[in-house]
Amino acid sequence: MSWTSIDRRDWHLWLVAFLLIFVLGVGLLSFMFPAAFWERGGLVQAPDRAFYGFSLLLILTLTYLFQKESKLRELKRQQWEARLVHNAFHDPLTDLPNRLLFLDRLGLCVSRAKRNPDYLFAVLYMDLDRFKMINDSMGHALGDQLLVEVGRRLQTSLRDTDTVSRLGGDEFAVLMDDIRHASDVSRAVERVRDQFLLPLNLAGREVFTTASIGVALSSPGYHSAEELLRDADTAMYRAKAAGEGRHEVFDKSMHEQAVRLLKIETDLRRAIDRKELRLHYQPIMSLHTGLLAGFEALVRWQHPDLGLLSPAEFIPVAEQSQLIIAVTQAVLHEACSQARTWRSQFPPDLRFSISVNVPAKYLTKPDLVQEISALIAEYDLPPEYLRLEMTESGIMEDPESASQALARLSELGVKTYIDDFGTGYSSLGYLANLPVHALKIERDFVSRLDVDERNSMIVRSIVALAHNLGLKVIAEGVETPHQLDYLKALKCQFGQGYLFSPARDSEMATKFLEEWSGIGDVNKVILANLRAFELFQGLDEGLLGEVAKICKEVTVPAGEVVIRQDQVGDTVYLMLEGSAAIYRGEGDPSHLLTVLQAPTVFGEMAILNQGHLRSANVKALSDLRLLAIPIPQLDPLLRGFPRLRENLQNLVAGRLLG
Ligand code: C2E
Ligand code: MG
Numbered sequence: 035m036s037w038t039s040i041d042r043r044d045w046h047l048w049l050v051a052f053l054l055i056f057v058l059g060v061g062l063l064s065f066m067f068p069a070a071f072w073e074r075g076g077l078v079q080a081p082d083r084a085f086y087g088f089s090l091l092l093i094l095t096l097t098y099l100f101q102k103e104s105k106l107r108e109l110k111r112q113q114w115e116a117r118l119v120h121n122a123f124h125d126p127l128t129d130l131p132n133r134l135l136f137l138d139r140l141g142l143c144v145s146r147a148k149r150n151p152d153y154l155f156a157v158l159y160m161d162l163d164r165f166k167m168i169n170d171s172m173g174h175a176l177g178d179q180l181l182v183e184v185g186r187r188l189q190t191s192l193r194d195t196d197t198v199s200r201l202g203g204d205e206f207a208v209l210m211d212d213i214r215h216a217s218d219v220s221r222a223v224e225r226v227r228d229q230f231l232l233p234l235n236l237a238g239r240e241v242f243t244t245a246s247i248g249v250a251l252s253s254p255g256y257h258s259a260e261e262l263l264r265d266a267d268t269a270m271y272r273a274k275a276a277g278e279g280r281h282e283v284f285d286k287s288m289h290e291q292a293v294r295l296l297k298i299e300t301d302l303r304r305a306i307d308r309k310e311l312r313l314h315y316q317p318i319m320s321l322h323t324g325l326l327a328g329f330e331a332l333v334r335w336q337h338p339d340l341g342l343l344s345p346a347e348f349i350p351v352a353e354q355s356q357l358i359i360a361v362t363q364a365v366l367h368e369a370c371s372q373a374r375t376w377r378s379q380f381p382p383d384l385r386f387s388i389s390v391n392v393p394a395k396y397l398t399k400p401d402l403v404q405e406i407s408a409l410i411a412e413y414d415l416p417p418e419y420l421r422l423e424m425t426e427s428g429i430m431e432d433p434e435s436a437s438q439a440l441a442r443l444s445e446l447g448v449k450t451y452i453d454d455f456g457t458g459y460s461s462l463g464y465l466a467n468l469p470v471h472a473l474k475i476e477r478d479f480v481s482r483l484d485v486d487e488r489n490s491m492i493v494r495s496i497v498a499l500a501h502n503l504g505l506k507v508i509a510e511g512v513e514t515p516h517q518l519d520y521l522k523a524l525k526c527q528f529g530q531g532y533l534f535s536p537a538r539d540s541e542m543a544t545k546f547l548e549e550w551s552g553i554g555d556v557n558k559v560i561l562a563n564l565r566a567f568e569l570f571q572g573l574d575e576g577l578l579g580e581v582a583k584i585c586k587e588v589t590v591p592a593g594e595v596v597i598r599q600d601q602v603g604d605t606v607y608l609m610l611e612g613s614a615a616i617y618r619g620e621g622d623p624s625h626l627l628t629v630l631q632a633p634t635v636f637g638e639m640a641i642l643n644q645g646h647l648r649s650a651n652v653k654a655l656s657d658l659r660l661l662a663i664p665i666p667q668l669d670p671l672l673r674g675f676p677r678l679r680e681n682l683q684n685l686v687a688g689r690l691l692g
């Protein structure tokens with residue numbers, strides 16, 4: 035320590051200095067003016083050797099002690115400084131090197147690789163899958179524990195010379211220094227993935243997690259650490275998009291892809307204003323009647339430079355930002371506007387629905403229900419025309435607010451579907467309580483029905499589950515007649531897929547609607563409906579045509595469940611859009627409702643249980659469509675079919691078909 039570095043806190047050094055100067059000063063004075071000191075009896079009464087000796091000893095002892103304490107303090111200060119430096123370069127939670135230190139070490143490797151082309155290294159960029167869900171559901175303290183444990187496992191699975199770093203959040207990076215061959219990296223990736231096979235024990239609970247890993251290998255083309263980290267990150271995104279627990283090695287095409295993504299993100303902001311988003315409509319068919327039930331609106335982007343882009347190319351990009359909200363709103367408006375056009379173009383009894391895909395971010399919007407109700411009011415659309423599709427994982431991002439939103443949408447009369455059912459992680463117990471209307475079976479299960487037995491088991495289970503929960507089922511990806519037969523046998527109500535039609539622009543969709551909704555051709559609708567009833571199965575087409583001629587469609591308006599007296603009588607009533615038969619012959623229309631309450635009837639009818647029979651005001655119930663067949667006219671037609679006649683008699687007698 036130099037004198038110049040002494041500060042005020044070193045008061046003991048000042049004391050030593052003062053004592054030294056004092057003793058030396060007094061000694062000097064006593065030698066210079068001995069008479070004055072000795073005779074007058076000044077400050078020092080007895081200047082002898084003992085006095086000086088004692089003073090010097092005292093000074094030396096003090097100096098020694100003070101020096102020692104000062105050294106100790108210096109040591110502490112150095113340690114504190116070292117700690118500060120450590121903290122600046124390490125992550126406080128896991129104590130792993132942070133991004134700054136990682137980039138620094140990576141930078142050294144990049145410069146070394148430039149000098150020595152044989153020198154190889156690699157960067158692994160890792161992101162935990164579903165960390166947010168674990169963190170939200172188990173609490174942040176356990177989320178922290180998980181990160182610490184992951185960091186520890188990474189360190190044990192790699193060499194001492196590798197740098198494991200936590201970049202932030204649930205992202206980790208590994209710098210594999212001085213590798214001999216690229217295959218060393220794949221082995222390291224395997225070792226890292228093996229670490230995730232074992233469950234993590236968090237406060238007594240076993241949790242499984244996986245990581246998506248992106249790998250970037252060194253090459254002389256790299257000029258900075260940031261470039262390498264960026265490419266490893268890009269590869270990680272690619273891995274994540276392919277599914278959980280995967281890894282990808284960066285290649286040049288990915289860089290081009292990343293640039294393209296950036297362009298898409300930038301351009302998408304303008305695309306909405308410039309009306310470059312287009313909707314295509316894919317039919318959803320009723321498997322009972324073979325007629326059109328509705329359309330799914332699927333967005334495409336007519337990009338000025340890149341051409342027509344599929345949603346897979348820009349929806350995931352939009353989902354990473356708030357941009358997805360604007361995209362969803364644009365799609366909703368366009369879909370409702372198309373629905374209005376169709377309603378004005380065709381007779382009023384045309385029934386169809388348009389379903390729109392809504393992402394998690396939109397679903398959890400606090401003013402979602404107001405927005406939807408303003409939307410349908412703007413386009414003068416009865417709520418049952420609009421349907422919203424959301425994925426299980428979308429719902430699970432914020433289950434609490436999603437389920438509230440679903441309940442309020444259902445009150446509004448807007449039905450909701452769970453999309454891509456079977457691919458998420460939601461618990462069945464949770465799903466059973468969600469107020470949704472239908473499940474859409476993920477297209478992969480359906481289109482690969484013929485490929486492997488597992489898929490048919492999954493499809494069968496989903497249909498059974500939906501039926502037990504009182505939900506409807508829509509099978510996506512129906513591609514072959516064989517798949518269609520299988521689904522019909524399971525009593526799956528709706529189907530969508532290339533077998534019927536791919537998604538088409540609005541002009542083609544309008545043609546499809548004209549052809550398949552049976553609009554303007556009552557006979558066609560009735561025929562299709564008759565075919566759907568078990569009762570008439572086995573009847574040849576000619577005879578069915580005759581029966582169709584005497585049938586009449588009756589609509590019982592929503593909000594007022596009363597069958598007029600003149601509609602009752604010697605008539606069989608069959609409920610449309612379903613296989614359940616409903617009946618009542620004689621006077622009191624309440625009998626009709628008795629049958630409506632039967633469990634074979636659709637879930638929505640259960641609402642009738644709660645309402646008063648004659649004046650039940652059932653908002654959510656769309657108009658009841660019944661097929662009325664007068665028995666006296668039917669009877670002569672069915673002379674050759676005693677079994678059928680008997681069944682009809684049973685119906686009239688008030689018994690349901692088995
Ligand atoms: P999704 O909602 O499951 O839509 C069904 C996708 O399956 C559509 O692809 C459709 O063309 C395709 N598909 C239909 N039938 C078949 C078939 O028989 N076989 C096969 N292999 N595929 C079939 P698309 O239009 O490319 O849409 C892909 C995904 O993009 C959609 O999956 C949906 O998740 C998303 N998406 C589409 N439009 C929108 C939108 O407006 N908003 C949001 N948020 N997402 C959208
Ligand atoms: Mg969908």
Ligand code: MG
Nearest residue numbers: 453454474510
């Ligand atoms: Mg789907």
